[in-house]
Amino acid sequence: MVLAAAKQESRTQTEKAILPVVASARGLGKIYRRGAEDIHALQDISLDFVHGGFYCVLGPSGAGKTTLLNLLGVMDVPTTGTLIVSGRTIAEAGQVRLSEGARDRLRRENIGFIFTEFFLMTTLTAIENVQMPLLWAGKKDLEYAVELLKRVGLGHRLTHRPSELSGGEMQRVAIARALINRPKLLLADEPTGNVDTKTRDSIFELFRELNAEGLTIVLATHDRELADRVDMVVHLHEGRIVDGKEY
Amino acid sequence: MDYLRLALKNLLRRKVRSSLTLLGIGVAIAVLYSLLEFQRGYEKGLQDQINQLGAHIMVVPKGCPYEAATIVLHGGKWPRYMEESYFDQIKTVAGVSEAAPILMDAMINPATQDNRIFLGITEEYGKLRPKWRMAGAGFSGLNAREVILGVSVAEKFGLTVGDTYRLRQDAAGREAGKDDADMKVVGVLERTGSQDDGFVFMPLHTLQDIFKLPGKIVVVLVRSRKIDPASMDRVTQDLRALGGNMNIFPLSELLNNATQLMQVTRVFVLAIVFVAIAIGAVGVLNTILMAVFERTKEIGMMKAIGASSRDIFALIWTETVLICSVGGLVGVCIAVVSARGIEWFLRKALASQFSELPDTTLIGISGSVIISCLALAVGLGVLAGFYPAWRAGSVKPIEAIRGAN
Numbered sequence: 001m002v003l004a005a006a007k008q009e010s011r012t013q014t015e016k017a018i019l020p021v022v023a024s025a026r027g028l029g030k031i032y033r034r035g036a037e038d039i040h041a042l043q044d045i046s047l048d049f050v051h052g053g054f055y056c057v058l059g060p061s062g063a064g065k066t067t068l069l070n071l072l073g074v075m076d077v078p079t080t081g082t083l084i085v086s087g088r089t090i091a092e093a094g095q096v097r098l099s100e101g102a103r104d105r106l107r108r109e110n111i112g113f114i115f116t117e118f119f120l121m122t123t124l125t126a127i128e129n130v131q132m133p134l135l136w137a138g139k140k141d142l143e144y145a146v147e148l149l150k151r152v153g154l155g156h157r158l159t160h161r162p163s164e165l166s167g168g169e170m171q172r173v174a175i176a177r178a179l180i181n182r183p184k185l186l187l188a189d190e191p192t193g194n195v196d197t198k199t200r201d202s203i204f205e206l207f208r209e210l211n212a213e214g215l216t217i218v219l220a221t222h223d224r225e226l227a228d229r230v231d232m233v234v235h236l237h238e239g240r241i242v243d244g245k246e247y
Numbered sequence: 248m249d250y251l252r253l254a255l256k257n258l259l260r261r262k263v264r265s266s267l268t269l270l271g272i273g274v275a276i277a278v279l280y281s282l283l284e285f286q287r288g289y290e291k292g293l294q295d296q297i298n299q300l301g302a303h304i305m306v307v308p309k310g311c312p313y314e315a316a317t318i319v320l321h322g323g324k325w326p327r328y329m330e331e332s333y334f335d336q337i338k339t340v341a342g343v344s345e346a347a348p349i350l351m352d353a354m355i356n357p358a359t360q361d362n363r364i365f366l367g368i369t370e371e372y373g374k375l376r377p378k379w380r381m382a383g384a385g386f387s388g389l390n391a392r393e394v395i396l397g398v399s400v401a402e403k404f405g406l407t408v409g410d411t412y413r414l415r416q417d418a419a420g421r422e423a424g425k426d427d428a429d430m431k432v433v434g435v436l437e438r439t440g441s442q443d444d445g446f447v448f449m450p451l452h453t454l455q456d457i458f459k460l461p462g463k464i465v466v467v468l469v470r471s472r473k474i475d476p477a478s479m480d481r482v483t484q485d486l487r488a489l490g491g492n493m494n495i496f497p498l499s500e501l502l503n504n505a506t507q508l509m510q511v512t513r514v515f516v517l518a519i520v521f522v523a524i525a526i527g528a529v530g531v532l533n534t535i536l537m538a539v540f541e542r543t544k545e546i547g548m549m550k551a552i553g554a555s556s557r558d559i560f561a562l563i564w565t566e567t568v569l570i571c572s573v574g575g576l577v578g579v580c581i582a583v584v585s586a587r588g589i590e591w592f593l594r595k596a597l598a599s600q601f602s603e604l605p606d607t608t609l610i611g612i613s614g615s616v617i618i619s620c621l622a623l624a625v626g627l628g629v630l631a632g633f634y635p636a637w638r639a640g641s642v643k644p645i646e647a648i649r650g651a652n
Contacts, residue, residue: 076645100556105555107551107553108553113552134248135248136555137553
């Protein structure tokens, strides 16, 4: 089932075929064990995320949105199926093919993450938070960090700590932080879950701009209104891709 | 942004907890520094005292050699005597370069409780004190009623060469037969920095006469021609062969014995210090481990944005080593700043065991001891930080993220 329930509007099949695939899943599944019980968080997910695409994973709580993002972000490994991210086979037929260190490196070099709760370091300023991924990459690029903060509209908040920022501003800092390593894939897990409608819209517009510049974005949300503004929507329900009408 | 700065900011986030942990390490290191420095100062002070004696071997009547050594090093009354004639035999031993007979006695002024030490010497004593500088011509004969004063005694009574030193004024001069012991000051020593500064020197026979100890001496200080162990052994053996119920006591042995005595105490105190350090280390481990548990989400986030397990391990390890290093530095500072107080306390605490504690400063500033203490603190951080760092490095980002959502 490839993009079985995805709403395809702007890209044609031909366009899709010639665009490189950033991430690809075939028969992907994830089972968590809770005591003696197996929880099927994801089942039989087959999807291709092409370069420059803007995807929305839509579903209610417990549908498997976060699990899917964690797998795409190689923070977790699948129990079944095959997963390829940025040309590297993470798992094949349920067997993990990439070491933890290699997965860390792959994530650092190719993927940007944004969370609902921002996860900013409270002791660091905005500019320091943005630069943090560079520390792990052994790089320094203050100019680019400043540029990114200006880009997200926080050029005047460089030295402010998270406690001095609004929810929307904190999420913008988190977005800048996710972009600092120039990722190919941006994964956003309910990024507007903790902000008001106006801020949500402005953040979404920022995503739009980034996508227009060629960044592949996968946005997990239960906000239908947001999903309606996205080209491709994957409906998830109880760990499976379903027809949009079922949700 | 670098690891060190990030680690520092993380530690500063919980100031009180970090400070208390740091203080725990600091106090343990301060005690260790004081002890090591005390040991070093003690050995050096004792070595200096022995060097100032200018002799290699001490010949004393049978008795406790340590007690004798203390009397010789610090001066005092030791009611064991040998015949002066024994000194003539010592001079005949091959390998003896210089030998000086000494009669030593002391009196306490009952009014002031001031302890005055008198040394009866001959011209040979001067040969063991080549660095003596003195105003005055010195003794005119072995029976002359003359004194050479240590600088402290001269200053106390305002005496200079040509003045009269009155025994009755200084010490318990009213004892029978000593009231007429007024003597001419024929020399005042320049400050030597040694125990000599507090002594009153008299010609040997004069002192024998005043204290009614005719023909008696307490010690003969012997300088060997060669100081290699084999030569020293030979001279010691030859002196022992003279018989006469004497203790032939090489001063290097005194140093070794005194040091060994200190070592026994040191092992005991070191054991206590290491328990304190171990408690400090457990405190550090606990603090960092708690911080790791509290920061699970944050660590998960760091991994999600690109940190590897090794990066997280390095960060937490850096935090631990940092807190221990600063703790070590604080400890050394505490020890240096409160050195006088600690020394006073240790002197009081050890007074019963170490009556011959040198008068020189025992707890000073020593680069090697500072480096040892800091190295220990860093090592402590390396060890104590390993487990929390490993735990932090093992955090699965997914767990953290799931925990947050």
